[in-house]
Amino acid sequence: MDIRVRNIVKDYGRTAALEGVSLDIASGELIALLGPSGSGKTTLLRVIAGLEIPNSGQVFFGDEDASFTPVQHRKVGFVFQHYALFRHMTVLDNIGFGLSVRDSARRPPAGEIRRRCLELLDLVQLSGLEDRYPAQLSGGQRQRVALARALAVEPRVLLLDEPFGALDAKVRKDLRRWLREIHDRTGHTTVFVTHDQDEALELADRVAVLNKGRIEQVGTPDEVYDRPGTPFVFRFIGESHALAVKVAGGKVWLAGRPILLSPEDMGEGPAQLHLRPQDVEFAAYAPDALPARIISVRRSGPTRRAEIRLSDEQDAVFEIDAPAALSVRPGEERPVRILRGRVFSGD
Amino acid sequence: MPDSMPAALLPPSATKPAAAPDIRARKRLRAPTEDPPLFRAAAIALAVFFLALFLVLPLAVVFIEAFGKGAAAFLEALREEDARAAVRLTLTVAAIAVPVNVVFGIAAAWCIAKFEFPGKSLLVSLIDLPFSVSPVVAGLVYVLLFGAQGLLGPTLQAYGIEVIFAVPGIVLATIFVTLPFIARELIPLMEDQGTTDEEAALSLGAGGFRTFLRITLPNIRWGLLYGVLLCNARAMGEFGAVSVVSGHIRGLTNTMPLQVEVLYNEYNATAAFAVASLLAGLALVTLALKSLLEWRYADEIAGTHRR
Amino acid sequence: MRIRSVIPGFVPAAGITLLLLGLLVLLPLAALVLRAASLGWSGVWDLVTEPRVLAALRTSFGLSLAAAAVNAVFGTLTAWVLVRYEFPGRRLLDAAVDLPFALPTAVAGIALAALYAPNGWIGALAAPFEVRIAFTPVGIFIALVFVGLPFVVRTVQPVLAEAQQDVEEAAATLGAGRIRTILRVVLPALVPAVIAGSAMAFARGVGEYGSVIFIAGNIPFVSEIAPLLIVVKLEEYDFEGATAIALAMLTVSFVILLGLNALGSWSRRRFGHAR
Numbered sequence: 068m069d070i071r072v073r074n075i076v077k078d079y080g081r082t083a084a085l086e087g088v089s090l091d092i093a094s095g096e097l098i099a100l101l102g103p104s105g106s107g108k109t110t111l112l113r114v115i116a117g118l119e120i121p122n123s124g125q126v127f128f129g130d131e132d133a134s135f136t137p138v139q140h141r142k143v144g145f146v147f148q149h150y151a152l153f154r155h156m157t158v159l160d161n162i163g164f165g166l167s168v169r170d171s172a173r174r175p176p177a178g179e180i181r182r183r184c185l186e187l188l189d190l191v192q193l194s195g196l197e198d199r200y201p202a203q204l205s206g207g208q209r210q211r212v213a214l215a216r217a218l219a220v221e222p223r224v225l226l227l228d229e230p231f232g233a234l235d236a237k238v239r240k241d242l243r244r245w246l247r248e249i250h251d252r253t254g255h256t257t258v259f260v261t262h263d264q265d266e267a268l269e270l271a272d273r274v275a276v277l278n279k280g281r282i283e284q285v286g287t288p289d290e291v292y293d294r295p296g297t298p299f300v301f302r303f304i305g306e307s308h309a310l311a312v313k314v315a316g317g318k319v320w321l322a323g324r325p326i327l328l329s330p331e332d333m334g335e336g337p338a339q340l341h342l343r344p345q346d347v348e349f350a351a352y353a354p355d356a357l358p359a360r361i362i363s364v365r366r367s368g369p370t371r372r373a374e375i376r377l378s379d380e381q382d383a384v385f386e387i388d389a390p391a392a393l394s395v396r397p398g399e400e401r402p403v404r405i406l407r408g409r410v411f412s413g414d
Numbered sequence: 415m416p417d418s419m420p421a422a423l424l425p426p427s428a429t430k431p432a433a434a435p436d437i438r439a440r441k442r443l444r445a446p447t448e449d450p451p452l453f454r455a456a457a458i459a460l461a462v463f464f465l466a467l468f469l470v471l472p473l474a475v476v477f478i479e480a481f482g483k484g485a486a487a488f489l490e491a492l493r494e495e496d497a498r499a500a501v502r503l504t505l506t507v508a509a510i511a512v513p514v515n516v517v518f519g520i521a522a523a524w525c526i527a528k529f530e531f532p533g534k535s536l537l538v539s540l541i542d543l544p545f546s547v548s549p550v551v552a553g554l555v556y557v558l559l560f561g562a563q564g565l566l567g568p569t570l571q572a573y574g575i576e577v578i579f580a581v582p583g584i585v586l587a588t589i590f591v592t593l594p595f596i597a598r599e600l601i602p603l604m605e606d607q608g609t610t611d612e613e614a615a616l617s618l619g620a621g622g623f624r625t626f627l628r629i630t631l632p633n634i635r636w637g638l639l640y641g642v643l644l645c646n647a648r649a650m651g652e653f654g655a656v657s658v659v660s661g662h663i664r665g666l667t668n669t670m671p672l673q674v675e676v677l678y679n680e681y682n683a684t685a686a687f688a689v690a691s692l693l694a695g696l697a698l699v700t701l702a703l704k705s706l707l708e709w710r711y712a713d714e715i716a717g718t719h720r721r
Numbered sequence: 722m723r724i725r726s727v728i729p730g731f732v733p734a735a736g737i738t739l740l741l742l743g744l745l746v747l748l749p750l751a752a753l754v755l756r757a758a759s760l761g762w763s764g765v766w767d768l769v770t771e772p773r774v775l776a777a778l779r780t781s782f783g784l785s786l787a788a789a790a791v792n793a794v795f796g797t798l799t800a801w802v803l804v805r806y807e808f809p810g811r812r813l814l815d816a817a818v819d820l821p822f823a824l825p826t827a828v829a830g831i832a833l834a835a836l837y838a839p840n841g842w843i844g845a846l847a848a849p850f851e852v853r854i855a856f857t858p859v860g861i862f863i864a865l866v867f868v869g870l871p872f873v874v875r876t877v878q879p880v881l882a883e884a885q886q887d888v889e890e891a892a893a894t895l896g897a898g899r900i901r902t903i904l905r906v907v908l909p910a911l912v913p914a915v916i917a918g919s920a921m922a923f924a925r926g927v928g929e930y931g932s933v934i935f936i937a938g939n940i941p942f943v944s945e946i947a948p949l950l951i952v953v954k955l956e957e958y959d960f961e962g963a964t965a966i967a968l969a970m971l972t973v974s975f976v977i978l979l980g981l982n983a984l985g986s987w988s989r990r991r992f993g994h995a996r
Contacts, residue, residue: 118890120443138446138893145894151887154992155909165895168905200991220895446893447886453900454806461802462814464795468867469820472832475842479835514741521737528728531735540742543750546974548928549826550948551967554955555749558756563960565752589745612728622729644822651825653931658952671827671931678831678935687835690828697823704823705816 068129068223068256069094075114075124077107084110085121086280092224097250097257099267102277103303108260109228111277115258116226117141128223144217144255146227150209152201158212159184159197165220187215190249207238214246218253225250227259231266243270264304268292276300298411301341308385312340312410319410322380326405327355338412344372346407347387349395356402363397364389371395375403476694479687491677491685492692499665500673500689503581507656507669508649511588515645516638519596524630527604528612538601544593552590553658556583579661584669587655592645599641600634603715607633636711640704647700651693753971756964768965773941774950778969781947784858785926788865793919796873797911803874804881818874821867826931833864834935856938861946864933869922876918877911884910913988917981924977927970 070092077085085107092098100108113119115126117138125134133141153161160167162184166175175183188194191211201209210230217225230246231239247270250257261267267274268288275285276299284296295301298309310321314333318325321340330338350356358378365372370388373395377383387403389395444450449457481488491497522541526534544552560577561567570577577583611633615625631638653671660667668676670689677686707715757765768774803815821829837844837855847854854860884907892902930948938944945953947966954962 116894118446118894120445135443137443138890139896139898141894142896143894145891147887147891149885149887151885151891153888153891153906153910155912164892164897164905168892168895168897168901202990202992216891216895446899447889449805449899449903457798457802458806458808461795461799462810465799465814465817468863468870469817471836471842472829472867473820473824475832475835476828479832517737518741521734522742524734525731525738529726529731531731537738537742540746541738544746546924546928546978547750548930548948548967548970548974550930550951551753551928551970552749554951554963554967555753557955558960558964559749559752561960563958565755586745590749593741593746609726609728616727616729626730647823651823651828653825653827653830654929654948657930658955671825674825674827674831675935678834683835686831690825690831693825693828697820697825697828700823701816701819704819705812 070115070224070256070258071125071127072111072115073125073127075111075121075126077110077114077119077121077124083280085114085124087124088277088280088282090275090282090285092256092258094256095254097247097259097270097272099271099274100258100260100277101264101267101274101304102262104262105279106277107280108262108277112226112228112258112260115224116143116145118145142220142223144214144220144222144225146210146213146217146225146230148229148232150201150213150233152209152212152216154201156200157197158188158193158199158201158204161201161212162187162216162219164216184215184219187219190218190252191215192245205238206234207242210234210242214249218255222255225255225257227257229260229262231261231263239266246270268304276303278303295341295409298339298341301409301411306344306386308342308344310340310342310380310383310385312338314338314410314412321405322357322377322383324355324357324379326357328405328408328410330410333410333412336412338410340405340408340410342385342405342408344386344388347385347403347405349387349389349393349401350404351402353402353404356404359401359403361395361397361399361401364395375401377403473694473698476687476690479683480691482687483684487684488688488691491682491688494685496664496668497673497685497689500668500670501692503584503668504650504670506581507585507588508646510585511592511649512642512646514589515592515596515649516642518593519600519641520638522597523600523604523634524626526601527607528609541597542594544590547591549591549652549654550658552655553587556587556590556655556659560586578659579663579667581667583659584656584667587659588649588652591652591655592648595645595648596638596641599637599644599715603634603637604630633714636707636714640707640715643700643703643707647697650696753964753967756960757968760961760965764961765965765968768962769969771962773945774947774962774966776942777945777947777950778966780858780861780943780945781927781970782973784862784946785865785869785923785929788862788869788926789919789923791866792869792873792922793915796870796918796922797877797908797915799870800874800877800881804878818871821869821871826868826929827935829867829932830864830935833860833867833932837863837936855936856940856944858944860936860938861933861944864936865926865929868929868932869919869926872922872925873915873918876921877914880911880914910992913984913992916984920977920981920984924974927973 072088072090075085075088088107088111100111102108110119114121117133117136125132127133128141153164156164159181163180166180166183185194185197188197191214193208193211193215196204196208201212204212231242234242243266259270271288273285273287274291276283276291278299284291284300291300292304295304301307302309313320314330314335317330319328319330319338319340320326328340359375360378362374362376362384364374371391372386373389374384374386378400395401525531526538557578558564559566560570560583562571562578567578577586611629612625615629616622620628651671653675656669657672657675660669660672662668662672662676664676670693674686674690674693677689760768769778799818803811834855835841837860839845839848839853839855841855844854854863888906889902892906897905928948933946934949937946937949939949947970951963951966954966
């Protein structure tokens with residue numbers, strides 16, 4: 068089932084949570100809503116579910132306008148950040164709850180409910196735990212029960228709020244892979260909220276990056292990482308540094324020299340150059356090299372990072388990857404060359 | 415929005431005007447944790463009615479009956495010698511019982527909250543014991559101990575010490591029923607606070623007693639005050655236990671609650687309610703101060719463990 | 722006993738605690754047990770099964786149970802309203818719930834008697850229908866509802882306040898309507914607290930004296946409560962009878978206390994503290 072979100076505006080009193088958000092989610096897609104806290108990602112998920120009523124805007128499930136459908140009738144599977152399991156019910160009763168509260172015409176007989184719940188329990192690899200209570204399960208197991216419970220109502224879409232947020236790092240990684248498998252097996256349109264970019268990039272087909280109640284960019288993990296559409300996305304995903312540059316005469320100027328990047332169709336005036344550590348290299352005698360001095364060197368995983376300062380622009384301090392073969396020492400003068408990068412106009 | 419945001423990032427249909435939203439339909443939607451308005455109104459009405467009937471009305475009756483025959487009759491009843499003796503006795507009893515409770519409460523909380531020792535949970539249960547004993551039984555056990563036919567009564571009488579039907583018995587019975595109050599407030603509070611503050615003070619060279627006065631006592635002062643408040647209200651208002659040991663000797667062993675009973679049984683309703691209104695006023699002041707403490711110093715009185 | 726700790730003062734603190742507890746609480750209670758022991762099992766049994774004593778115990782326990790049941794319902798409702806709804810006067814109402822704790826029982830007793838007597842505000846409303854409230858078991862029941870009211874409210878309130886609303890949202894996403902969510906998800910989670918609060922109200926009701934005797938009428942076999950019968954026996958210098966009744970009441974109190982502790986640890990084990 069595809070989901071279309073149109074111009075959703077939502078405010079809590081004076082603070083705006085969503086400022087006109089639109090998003091198309093294809094059927095069967097696994098999409099991540101990624102953003103810092105307060106960006107509106109959870110609010111958007113809750114609006115889709117019907118847990119939050121927007122001030123204006125519409126939500127379509129397929130061709131059906133679900134904007135005024137109460138949450139009970141939206142047929143969504145929602146997995147809560149802290150699982151929200153019913154503590155006084157067994158695992159089996161938790162999973163069967165959605166079926167058991169249907170009106171008598173649509174409610175399957177008790178035996179059928181039980182059979183389906185056991186099937187789901189098998190799907191989430193928890194067979195044998197049906198008579199446990201939530202308090203007797205580990206965090207990861209609770210998360211699986213919560214997912215099975217959401218799947219039991221045969222939802223049109225699956226919505227997960229920070230599904231791995233409350234788990235420790237190891238369990239997180241396992242569950243991530245496992246969620247992907249479940250998604251591929253069941254084919255549900257799935258939306259999940261996360262503030263963890265690794266999680267979003269690894270798991271999702273597409274990522275919607277939110278900031279301050281707006282969607283900054285929607286794209287595949289490669290697109291948002293390699294071609295960030297806005298300064299925010301550049302800053303938020305991966306490592307980056309911003310340097311003040313000037314656009315004049317069809318060229319981008321850094322520290323008084325033109326660099327090789329084209330300003331595209333940007334207007335004249337001050338601009339920001341965004342760089343990742345891989346976008347700059349040490350280059351001894353290239354004509355477009357900029358004189359720079361190494362401030363410090365540190366180890367970062369498999370590579371070494373050098374913090375450098377441009378000699379002609381004392382404010383321009385950034386980090387670049389130093390190849391293993393190259394000897395770099397703090398205090399050395401080493402020209403650098405900018406290979407890639409992205410220029411955004413404005414200060 | 416930044417200039418460089420490519421228009422293609424926005425879904426094409428987003429620029430189309432949305433269908434006019436149905437305002438009324440949206441208004442009918444409720445957040446899923448919000449109750450139906452009718453349900454909500456009925457629940458509030460029922461709860462308010464229940465509390466008004468069982469709490470507000472009895473309280474109102476006390477004051478209305480007390481002033482029913484005018485302020486003069488009210489004052490007259492309070493000026494009466496027996497009534498004044500009852501007030502004096504009640505204040506005396508509270509003045510003894512509350513400090514004993516403070517000492518007991520602090521000592522009990524100190525050893526339970528700051529130390530680990532075998533039998534600790536048994537001690538906690540024993541401290542709670544007076545709460546599960548009927549006040550009448552509390553009075554009875556003192557009669558069995560100190561009464562004329564009691565275990566120790568005759569011995570004490572030989573030395574001229576009267577406990578039962580005298581002030582000492584009233585004080586003892588009052589302490590019995592109020593004993594858990596302050597300890598129960600302080601134990602969870604001091605457990606929460608742990609021992610690090612005291613350890614820091616000791617490591618800085620402060621002596622044990624000074625550490626208690628300068629570190630522990632300021633940390634627990636609001637909780638202590640809270641306990642004193644509740645303890646005092648019960649000490650001044652205790653009826654059942656005191657009634658059994660007092661002997662109802664007017665002007666001598668009648669506390670205010672007992673005086674209320676005596677006057678009421680003599681069909682002197684105005685006087686009974688006049689004395690009762692003083693006690694009701696005490697209850698109201700206690701409630702007001704208690705609410706103030708809960709509201710102002712919620713974290714410092716460990717409100718969650720309250721009963 | 723040696724306690725290893727850098728914190729000083731264990732010996733004096735424990736000494737004061739045990740001394741006061743021993744002298745003021747345990748010694749007097751021991752006097753009761755000693756007195757009962759001198760009667761022997763059969764002696765106590767005979768005294769407790771005396772018809773008038775049995776009637777009084779039945780009155781105390783039966784009416785306390787009924788009052789606890791009413792408080793379970795209305796106390797839960799009150800806690801719900803105080804925690805979940807915002808309305809003018811809510812804080813005042815919240816503070817008022819503790820009134821039965823703060824108001825001396827004798828004052829509550831004469832106030833209730835005045836209200837429900839045939840010429841009282843409420844008694845007069847019932848009088849035309851030939852219904853008498855004061856000086857009957859109904860009056861006792863009303864007094865016991867009054868004294869037990871705060872227990873359920875104050876036990877359920879914190880549980881409700883800490884309950885996460887996400888379980889209610891979860892029920893909604895699974896298709897449950899609001900009323901069904903309350904009945905199947907919210908209320909069952911409160912059951913341990915409601916039982917605990919009602920049991921405390923019940924225990925308090927059984928021992929209650931001051932607020933009951935004025936409204937009860939104190940007619941033997943009809944509206945005479947067990948604590949009053951202890952007082953009556955004492956006035957007749959029947960210490961044995963008083964002791965036997967007290968022992969019966971204490972025993973029941975302890976059983977309730979044990980049951981409460983068992984309930985607490987059972988519900989902690991099964992439902993856990995955290996979500």
